Amino acid sequence: MQKTGKQEKLGGADVGELEDICARHRKEKGAVISILQEIQDVFGYIPEDCINFVAARMELPASHFYGVATFYSQFHFSPRGKNIITVCCGTACHVKGSENLISVLGRELGIPEGRETSADQNFTLEKVNCVGACSIAPVIIINRTVHGKTNADTVAKEVKRLRGAKDGKQGGKD
Amino acid sequence: MENKVEKIEIKVCMGPVGITAGGPAVLDAFGAELERAGVSARLEKNCTRHKVGCKGFCSRDVLVDVVMDGRRTTYQYVKPHMVARIVREHIMGGVPVADWEVNEDYRTFHDRQVKVVLSDCGEIDPEEIGAYIEAGGYEAVRRVLAGITPEEVIEEVKRSGLRGRGGAGFPTGLKWEAARKQPPGLKYIICNADEGDPGAFMDRAVLEGNPHSVLEGMIVAAYAIGAEEGYVYIRAEYPLAVERLKKAIGQAREKSFLGKDIMGTGLNFDIKIKLGAGAFVCGEETALIASIEGQRGMPRAKPPFPVAGGLWGRPTVINNVETLANIPYIIRRGADWFSSMGTERSKGTKVFALTGKIRNTGLIEVPMGMSMREIIFSIGGGIEGGKKFKAVQMGGPSGGCIPEHLLDVKVCYENLMKLGAIMGSGGMIVLDEDDCMVEVAKYFLNFTQMESCGKCVPCRIGTKRLYEILDRISKGEGKEDDLTLLERLSRDVKLASLCGLGQTAPNPVLSTLQYFKSEFEAHIQEKKCPAKACKALSVFRIRKDLCKGCGACMRACPVAAISGRQKEPHAINRGICIKCGGCFDVCKFGAVRKGKDQKNGKGKKRKLIST
Numbered sequence: 001m002q003k004t005g006k007q008e009k010l011g012g013a014d015v016g017e018l019e020d021i022c023a024r025h026r027k028e029k030g031a032v033i034s035i036l037q038e039i040q041d042v043f044g045y046i047p048e049d050c051i052n053f054v055a056a057r058m059e060l061p062a063s064h065f066y067g068v069a070t071f072y073s074q075f076h077f078s079p080r081g082k083n084i085i086t087v088c089c090g091t092a093c094h095v096k097g098s099e100n101l102i103s104v105l106g107r108e109l110g111i112p113e114g115r116e117t118s119a120d121q122n123f124t125l126e127k128v129n130c131v132g133a134c135s136i137a138p139v140i141i142i143n144r145t146v147h148g149k150t151n152a153d154t155v156a157k158e159v160k161r162l163r164g165a166k167d168g169k170q171g172g173k174d
Numbered sequence: 175m176e177n178k179v180e181k182i183e184i185k186v187c188m189g190p191v192g193i194t195a196g197g198p199a200v201l202d203a204f205g206a207e208l209e210r211a212g213v214s215a216r217l218e219k220n221c222t223r224h225k226v227g228c229k230g231f232c233s234r235d236v237l238v239d240v241v242m243d244g245r246r247t248t249y250q251y252v253k254p255h256m257v258a259r260i261v262r263e264h265i266m267g268g269v270p271v272a273d274w275e276v277n278e279d280y281r282t283f284h285d286r287q288v289k290v291v292l293s294d295c296g297e298i299d300p301e302e303i304g305a306y307i308e309a310g311g312y313e314a315v316r317r318v319l320a321g322i323t324p325e326e327v328i329e330e331v332k333r334s335g336l337r338g339r340g341g342a343g344f345p346t347g348l349k350w351e352a353a354r355k356q357p358p359g360l361k362y363i364i365c366n367a368d369e370g371d372p373g374a375f376m377d378r379a380v381l382e383g384n385p386h387s388v389l390e391g392m393i394v395a396a397y398a399i400g401a402e403e404g405y406v407y408i409r410a411e412y413p414l415a416v417e418r419l420k421k422a423i424g425q426a427r428e429k430s431f432l433g434k435d436i437m438g439t440g441l442n443f444d445i446k447i448k449l450g451a452g453a454f455v456c457g458e459e460t461a462l463i464a465s466i467e468g469q470r471g472m473p474r475a476k477p478p479f480p481v482a483g484g485l486w487g488r489p490t491v492i493n494n495v496e497t498l499a500n501i502p503y504i505i506r507r508g509a510d511w512f513s514s515m516g517t518e519r520s521k522g523t524k525v526f527a528l529t530g531k532i533r534n535t536g537l538i539e540v541p542m543g544m545s546m547r548e549i550i551f552s553i554g555g556g557i558e559g560g561k562k563f564k565a566v567q568m569g570g571p572s573g574g575c576i577p578e579h580l581l582d583v584k585v586c587y588e589n590l591m592k593l594g595a596i597m598g599s600g601g602m603i604v605l606d607e608d609d610c611m612v613e614v615a616k617y618f619l620n621f622t623q624m625e626s627c628g629k630c631v632p633c634r635i636g637t638k639r640l641y642e643i644l645d646r647i648s649k650g651e652g653k654e655d656d657l658t659l660l661e662r663l664s665r666d667v668k669l670a671s672l673c674g675l676g677q678t679a680p681n682p683v684l685s686t687l688q689y690f691k692s693e694f695e696a697h698i699q700e701k702k703c704p705a706k707a708c709k710a711l712s713v714f715r716i717r718k719d720l721c722k723g724c725g726a727c728m729r730a731c732p733v734a735a736i737s738g739r740q741k742e743p744h745a746i747n748r749g750i751c752i753k754c755g756g757c758f759d760v761c762k763f764g765a766v767r768k769g770k771d772q773k774n775g776k777g778k779k780r781k782l783i784s785t
Contacts, residue, residue, distance in 0.1 A: 029486065030468030033451055037410070071470040071627075072451030074410055091373030091567065091603045092529040094617050100756050107732040129454065129621070131411055132375030133190045134527055134601075135232035135535035144413075146194045152730035153760040 189228030227383020569598030574685025633676030
């Protein structure tokens, strides 16, 4: 159901989906976070139009939705890449070199510091506080699959593999 | 040919680490091989294979138990291709494959532990309520509903001496009693599964390995305080735990342990799951409540305490996952049994996540009062790679670092507090001689300044300033009076912050300053990092005699500072090098060496600062 790419305009099926989300939570107290989570499930991020739309439907000020969405690190306001690579920055991963993995990945993926998604929308690189798999630190998650005991060499190879799978050339060196 | 075995049970570890190591494929391989050997057909129901939650010794995954007529053999590092031989030689031939069995380490790891919360975790299938019931599960619910009054339940929990396992250690029975005494009406029980401490995964393991024990604890708590609604507030970063918890709630409803008129007793209680959205501060009670109410997760001043005015203003009890998971066992086996374990003021057991530079990483449960030395050197097997122990970090961003000379202290709430650490949720991260304590303190302050919700000034600005001071010290730009400033600012932040996050945020600074002051001084006065960990203060070289010219470092270098032909020694251009350490991490031959930067010794840098 994930749609990425350029910003989705409200129209057609998308409005229907937003209506469904609102209908599901209409009678629920304190549903703002759940609504935002469901919007993000559908669109892959939180498009601005959607906030205004659901705020009107739920009869709440849009500022309330913005306030909540900007507070929690889970919510994103720009489209995410096709492949999502999450680097765990928990203490165990940190002492085993996760910071270096981030710089290696940033270079391999062409994502400069301070940005999360590559210009071609192919990759998103993000940090997470701890995924709780500390005994196989350092840990990265590539599209929901956990990779443990990684190092700069293995992650670089993994990125090449993902690239190769995408455009059929430039396969991994291994 | 197959001997006369009557019952075979295969248990495959499928905690997060077990799954990553290939647990599902191993489980499938057992299915196929047992089928092919005709064992499944012959024994039918007596031949079972299933997943289990975390077995604790994560560094040896995939761990597989083969239980034949009650005799257990445990295999380590199991891969799918090994399964055929295990079935052929062990299950059919009756001779375990000795090469792949766990060794002495595994036994020392296990023999010193006492498992209460984890007793069924790693033994039963977490997705089958039947397995939990067979192991004695939901007996506590049956018993309390059959005729123990809520007051008696509270009395039993009080007598057991159980204290909150989330960190602060407030007596659970007292909390329940306070909520019970509130005027009747809507009341709530919330399970705090927002395990945000980096380096801790106890709650995740319990929820994934035995979710029903947490539900059972919540049902007992709801009965005791008179709540009809419960919430589990769980991190969205734990998808497997969420999935298993959802399944467990569904099964418990089917069996009438949850819902309306529970087991025909007239009691109503149901549980909802609320997903956290990635804010560490939501581990704080009032912030957690705000988050469930759909607000920004910001703490508020107490009182009123949640037991008086919590969720939607109603009396609310918030208990941590591990606390609740203790309850069924306390009710089943009695308060006396529980309080026979532990120290005078800290009863029972505690689950710890043992990680970092330690040989046996994993999840352990020990009686309160065990010394940290025993935990780290006996159960944990000591430091990996023959390095020297430096400190153990306990309690995450709210905790502190405990040095070697204090390792004989017995683990309990009071002792840890005295040492400047806290029990926290139970993360124990072991640091060795390669870890720089300034860097560790900086790591935690970076964490807290990012996670500070921003509501109160001391925390919002104080943690930021603390981080900046630590950052400049780690870069060799520290000033003479920085240590005094760090200490003073730390005290102020502790005193003046609104909630637990700010009140404990300076702990990592204070404890490292207390026990490792000389490291801070070395950074400031000599501009060097004794552990050679701070990148700005070190240089990287490639030793020509050891370099094989494999190119791994070249690929890892983010700034293309490394040059050299294939199969010839490479070299680092120091003018370009940003000291990220990537080459050091990937070199398999130990050819990349880290040393202290001579330039920083007395030369340029120092002048720069003095001007």
